[in-house]
Amino acid sequence: MRKLFRSYRGSSSVVPRAAGKVLNNQQESRYAFQVRMVVAALFVLVLFGLLLTRFIWLQVVKHNEYMTLAEQNRISLVPIQPSRGIIKDRNGVVLAHNFSAYTLEITPSRVGDLESAINRLAEIVDIQPRDRRRFKKLLDETKDFESLPIRTRLSDEEVARFAANSYKFPGVEIKARLFRQYPMGEVASHLIGYIGRINTTDMAGLEEQGAAPNYRGTDHIGKVGLEEHYERILHGTTGFEEVEIDSGGRAVRTLKRTQPVPGADLILSVDIELQKVAEAAFGENKGALVAIDPATGGVLAFVSKPGFDPNLFVDGIDPQSWNELNTSPDKPLNNRALRGEYPPGSTFKPFMALAAQEGGFRSANAAFADPGFFSFGGHTFRDDKPGGHGLVDMYKSIVVSCDTYYYTLANMMGIDNISRFMATLGFGSKTGIDVDGERPGILPSQEWKKARFKKPEQQKWYAGETISIGIGQGYNAYTPLQLAHATATLANRGVVFKPHLVQFVEDARKGGKIPIEPKPVKTLPWKPEHVDVVLRAMAGVNKEGTGARAFAGAGYTSAGKTGTAQVFSLKGSKYVEGAVKKHLRDHAWFTAFAPVETPRIALAVLVENGGFGAQAAAPIARQVLDYYLLGKKANQPAPELPPEVGEEGHEHD
16 A cells, blocks of 8 residues: 555656646747747748838839839930032022932941851842942941941832842841932032941030030031031931830830921032133143122132042941042142142232331332342342343332342342231131131241240341242242132222121021121221332233233233242252152242222132243132133133233243
């Protein structure tokens, strides 16, 4: 019994302990579960908080931005290129216009093997080697994701053939574009200029000016000439279409259209028929001619020979054609009228004569015996007529182009007095004509020489250097435009107009014309009697002097001045034209205006390496004046005069 009792008591003490342990484990498990539940709940709450925060960020804070993006994905803005303005001459003859045609274009970034794709395209559409060269040049100049033309001006048959095979050529498409055309070809090419494809340099300039948005969808821009200077006016304003697109990027419908504003038209002061006469008169010679209406400053003709065909540049000029133009010894891309700087030769003498009178250095009637040379500082400056011209006054000095007269006059006046007077006529500064790239020329002075040279011994002006300045040589160098401008000012008796090529800007839609008002820039305070002396002497040049041979039998009164400018120094030796290589021969000049009583046209003619001004340049001026004043095209050279008429003049002029 006792043993049973003890066993019972022992077992009762074990059971409660196990139950307590189980109970504790349950409590711990419940607690751990509760903790996990709390953590999970907090985690879920945090996730929901993040989702809610993101939702609020997207739907509330960024609502407008993402709504705009969604609209942009649904709506595409397609630029509409405006029609470029037309360029016409003073009589309405079209010099630059537009026409519509199809082009075959490649987007390089969407084409794997370009060469293979072009070869396969050539089996469907005629692609010439020049097309391939042009495409490669454009590819080098343009971003590879842009659409570039491989063929332009496709025929309807070619368009149809490609359309039937277009699925084989991803990244290749047909586009309808407006093309620029210059119906006159080389005529007035330097004046009109041309357009070309927009390159990275052009785009950087547009962005700097804030004009880039207006060129969306536009591939071309004016490069030189009027096309460049009046680019903003000619280009117009780009229009836009709001097009709804589907998820595949296909257009569904047009929602809104903003019409482009076409560029304004330019109506020039230039007479294109006069321009043709002037260019033809040069023949195969190189040179320049600028003719101006003295009463308005309107340019009547603007010639630089040789010229070039601006149509070559419209589609992107191919490298072979570019190389031919760029490396030609005749430099057809050089605008000689605007950028060529040449010694004016004896055409400088009428202005020297006026400066002498205005400055009180010499009167018109003062005469001296010309021995045919002028000695200064141990150096002899010679006139081309051995023995001189006898007794010479101001009138005769211009008519026979006496060098010795102007050697002594220049020495008397001094370089700075000459420079100050010539600056009032525009020598040594840009005229401000409405074409970019004009050169200022060189009007020498002591100040100019100090700025021009670095070494002190080079900066000093020597009195002997002034002597040759008086006959338009030495450091003198001016553009044909400057000389024509100065001649027009002289013909207009000191009333200065800025030369301009555009006469009106015409609204292409409304037809209204905005005139370029010919307002005088200034009036030079010349004494009328001083001007009369010079004008009378220039009229004498064409009656009895160095220009008489070229102007014999003209049906109008004219005034002129011949000139011959040395290309290199003779260093005392005699110039023999036939013994000198052509590119080293003298330049031929002639300046003129007519009619003398009421001048309607003033001009300057330069024939590069043409020799004597009376022989090479004066006949060109005669043909231009004959056509402008009489409507006559001269097919025959001016009649020969008896030896004694017109032979008294300066031989080299």
